Amino acid sequence: MNLERPGARRTLWTNATLATLAEGEHAPGGNADWGLVERGAMVVEGEQLRWVGPAAELPDALRADVVEEHDLDGALITPGLIDCHTHLVYGGERSAEFELRLQGATYEEIARAGGGIRSTVAATRLAGEHELHVLAVQRARALMAEGLTTLEVKSGYGLSLAAEAKCLRVARKLGELGLTVRTTYLGAHALPPEFEGRQDEYVDAVCAWLPELKRQGLVDAVDAFCERIAFTPAQTRRVFEAARALGLPVKLHAEQLSDQGGAALAAEFNALSCDHLEWLSESGIAAMKQAGTVAVLLPGAFYFLRETKLPPIQALRDAGVPIALATDHNPGSSPGLSLLLMLNMACTFFRMTPQEALRGMTVNAARALGLHDRGRLVAGQRADFCLWDAAHPRELAYWFGRNPLRQTVVGGVRRMDR
């Protein structure tokens, strides 16, 4: 085998503890499964990891042609963090609804009264593309300050062809910050006021806009909100059929407030992920397992809506469904911008282990986006990684309100964002 790839710049990174997460995607807890490497080294070639292991075992042949050596000064290295579920592009804010909910109103009641998602749609339609971009950059930078390297952004606050396209363009542009951005079309998020009483016609429109948005290169996946206050399973199925006709993968906001059978429906379409899942049933779990669908849990929304019904974590574990974690950043149910706080809350609320939490924001989050080239520190994966001021990776889920990030490396290049 010819190991030489002429032209790819080779760099060597030494003097670090590596948490490679190399041993499978949903290994149960236990120290061995962090894939810890003390006194570790990594060789990066171009944008990829070429070799990862104990420095003492680095082959001489790989040392040759190293153009730059980086001393990591004892840092802990993990794969770059991946936020696989956000609604990052929107105008306005909803703190008044927060007050209403503290006085006893429910999220569902506020939505039915015309607030909720619809109020953000009004603000987002009014906002110019530049204004939305400035706001989205601020939010993305907050996530990047805690090690974000790959970001998913959903539309769903435009709800017209022009406004959805505007939001998806803003999302795409965030890639300029030194991130991988995946965009998801969530036209079926809520019913816009101009379609009042004409829900099925709106679903027709959502499906009809999709080819054009895809043609403009704005859609990597298609999502829907299948819920009493949003779209029925039959309507969701129509959106999924439109996605399938264009070869686009699907995801679903499923069983957040009630069990609609959304997870099983999504699994029928080989969904990349089902997200939220507080009301997920046994049959939903079985269908997800069968389809290889990732369960994306969102502790920020669970916390902020003061939910009491936990997603069925142990049943997901028992079934071997990969679990991912995300911020679900949005102005209504999860206005948080801290990846590390999500790791912490996944442990305290959901009783996930710190290792499950970190896998949830790396390798399993990648899988929820259909990305198989990242999420672990192993040869052949992208050289996206974080340098932390920590002795052990469980510390990432342990501190809250303290950010131990030293630096982020993206595609083998140090990112200058701190």
Ligand code: NIG
């Ligand atoms: O993921 N559940 C639907 N969508 C968002 C909330 C959107 C909003 O309230 O603006 C969520 O929780």
Ligand code: FE
């Ligand atoms: Fe969401």
